[in-house]
Amino acid sequence: MISDLSLTERAGLPDALRVLVTELPRETWEAHPNFGGMVQFWLERHLMFRKLLSMLQDDARSALDQKMTFEAYTPRLSRFAGLFLNELHNHHHIEDSHYFPRLVSLDTRLERGFEILDSDHHAIDAFLNDMATAANDVLQSNDDKKIGPFETQLAKFQTLLNRHLTDEEEIIVPVILKTGFDG
DSSP states (O other): OGGGGTTTTTTTTTTTGGGHHHHHHGGGGGSTTOOOHHHHHHHHHHHHHHHHHHHHHHHHHHHTTTSSSSHHHHHHHHHHHHHHHHHHHHHHHHHIIIIHHHHTTTTTGGHHHHHHHHHHHHHHHHHHHHHHHHHHHHHHHGGGGGGGHHHHHHHHHHHHHHHHHHHHHHHHHHHHHOOOOOO
């Protein structure tokens, strides 16, 4: 059971699952001959998710601090929250159905790590649903008092998303670098 390593509880991966990232530390990735293509694409997607979430938070804080009008805020919320939710959901679907099953076969020592990542995706789905509900509350209520609860939801989610993305990178990127997997 991986409950002790749930997304909401863990501070990082156990050493047994960091075997490849110890071999291929993050600071060496860009210089690795297999860095381009799949690895670069994967890391860029993760960076996009981090930036979109940060933008959503910055916008919510600006609206709360009245540095952005509610009328200016809501179209941005609709556009960027929709983009974030759809892209992250699609990204996880492709990982779960296509990439993870293929990558786990390349280094079976990391099988438990892929189970953890899959479990993360289910936990993240619940947070995405909560986030979508909170965003829709803002958009449908036409009430700027709903922004505070939405911003709180974003702050909670950011911690979990960063934990997941970092752990995913530490499992997947070294496998791709080591094997030359190209998707």
